[in-house]
Amino acid sequence: MKTINQYIFVMLSFFLLVSCNNDGDTAVLSGFGAGELKASVTDIVLTNELNGNLVLSLAWNTAEPVVSPSDKYGTAADLVTNILQFSTESNFATIKEFTETNSAKSFIGSALNSLALNMGAKAGQPITLYARLKSVLGGNVEPEYSNVVSLNITPFEKAFYLYMPKANNYTDFSNKLCSREGDGKYEGYVEAAQWDNFKFSTEASMTTGTVFGSAPNSLYSLDSSSDQWNIWFDEGGYFLVKANTNTLTWSKTAITSFCVTGEFNGWSLSDDPMTYDSTTKKWSVTCNISTVLYGIQIIGNQNWDFKYGDNDATGELSAGESIAIAQTGVYTITMDLSDPTKYTYTITKN
Structure with a gap:
C-alpha cells in the first residue's frame, strides 16, 4: 500500500481542534490524508448462480490521525468517517454512498447485481461503475478522496426459483419453477410420472432456504413446518405447475396438446x-x-x-x-x- 506522504496540520476546534493543558500545550492533529483504494477484480460478469458467492472485494488504507503530543492525547482515528462512493460518471456528479467502519467492503453476487441495476444498468449489458473512498474529518476540514477504481460489471435479470427435488434422494434440482417478478408467484413446465413425490425448495439445497411440503391431508396446500408431507403427482404427464408462496398453494394443469x-x-x-x-x-x-x-x-x-x-x-x-x-x-x-x-x-x- 502507498505510504501517505503529505500531512495536513489543523488546529483542533469544537471537540477536536482547540485544546490546551495546564502547561500551555497546544493539541495539533496530523496524519489525515487520502487513502488508496484497491479492487480484487475489475471485470465481473454476474449470473444467477453467483447470487450467494463473493464476487468483489474493495479494500483501502487510510492514515491514522495523531493528536500531538501523542503521549497525552493518543490517536484520533475514530474521528475519521470513511464513505465508499459509486458513480456511473467519472466526475462523480451523481453518487451512491456506503458509510464504512471497516477497511474493506465485500459484495456477493446478488448485492452487486442490485447495485448495478439500481444505478441504471440493463441486464446483459456491461456498465462501468467508478468507485472511490471519501474520508471526512469534521465539518471544518475538507474531505480527502482516494484514487478512482473503474469496475466493468455485467448484471443479469435476477430469477427467483422454486426447485422441485424428487423425494427418492432430494438431490436432483433440475426441475424448477420461476418467479419472473420476484413476487412469490412461480410457474414452469414439468414432465412427471404418476406418484412422483417431491418437495419445493427456495434453494438448490435441502439444508438452506425454505423447504415446502404439502400440508397433512391437503395435497395442494404448502407447509414449511416439520409436519409437512411429500407432494406428489396423482397422474403422469406433462404439466404447467404453479406455486404461490404468499397463499401457500400450488396447482398443476395437465397439457394434452x-x-x-x-x-x-x-x-x-x-x-x-x-x-x-x-x-x-x-x-x-x-x-x-x-x-x-x-x-x-x-x-x-x-x-x-x-x-x-x-x-x-x-x-x-x-x-x-x-x-x-x-x-x-x-x-x-x-x-x-x-x-x-x-x-x-x-x-x-x-
Missing part, C-alpha cells in the same frame, strides 16, 4: 399438433403456411385462453400474442418451455 394455428389452417385448434420430445424437452411441428396474414399462434389444450406468440419478434414467447411470418412456405416450428425464466421458439423455413 399444443397446436399451431392461423389463417393458413382456418384457425383450427387441432389440424397442426406439436409433438413433444422427452429427450430434448421441446415441442415441434412442420406446417405448410400458405398465407401469412395475421401471423400464427401456439395454442395449448385447444383453449383460446391458453395461447402464446411474440409480437416483438424476440424469440421469446408471451401470452396472448401472435408470431409474424414474412412469407409463405413450409416451416418447422420448435418450442422450448424447459427454462422457466423464459419460453422460447424457433421457426425454420424448409
Whole structure:
C-alpha cells in the first residue's frame, strides 16, 4: 500500500481542534490524508448462480490521525468517517454512498447485481461503475478522496426459483419453477410420472432456504413446518405447475396438446399438433403456411385462453400474442418451455 506522504496540520476546534493543558500545550492533529483504494477484480460478469458467492472485494488504507503530543492525547482515528462512493460518471456528479467502519467492503453476487441495476444498468449489458473512498474529518476540514477504481460489471435479470427435488434422494434440482417478478408467484413446465413425490425448495439445497411440503391431508396446500408431507403427482404427464408462496398453494394443469394455428389452417385448434420430445424437452411441428396474414399462434389444450406468440419478434414467447411470418412456405416450428425464466421458439423455413 502507498505510504501517505503529505500531512495536513489543523488546529483542533469544537471537540477536536482547540485544546490546551495546564502547561500551555497546544493539541495539533496530523496524519489525515487520502487513502488508496484497491479492487480484487475489475471485470465481473454476474449470473444467477453467483447470487450467494463473493464476487468483489474493495479494500483501502487510510492514515491514522495523531493528536500531538501523542503521549497525552493518543490517536484520533475514530474521528475519521470513511464513505465508499459509486458513480456511473467519472466526475462523480451523481453518487451512491456506503458509510464504512471497516477497511474493506465485500459484495456477493446478488448485492452487486442490485447495485448495478439500481444505478441504471440493463441486464446483459456491461456498465462501468467508478468507485472511490471519501474520508471526512469534521465539518471544518475538507474531505480527502482516494484514487478512482473503474469496475466493468455485467448484471443479469435476477430469477427467483422454486426447485422441485424428487423425494427418492432430494438431490436432483433440475426441475424448477420461476418467479419472473420476484413476487412469490412461480410457474414452469414439468414432465412427471404418476406418484412422483417431491418437495419445493427456495434453494438448490435441502439444508438452506425454505423447504415446502404439502400440508397433512391437503395435497395442494404448502407447509414449511416439520409436519409437512411429500407432494406428489396423482397422474403422469406433462404439466404447467404453479406455486404461490404468499397463499401457500400450488396447482398443476395437465397439457394434452399444443397446436399451431392461423389463417393458413382456418384457425383450427387441432389440424397442426406439436409433438413433444422427452429427450430434448421441446415441442415441434412442420406446417405448410400458405398465407401469412395475421401471423400464427401456439395454442395449448385447444383453449383460446391458453395461447402464446411474440409480437416483438424476440424469440421469446408471451401470452396472448401472435408470431409474424414474412412469407409463405413450409416451416418447422420448435418450442422450448424447459427454462422457466423464459419460453422460447424457433421457426425454420424448409
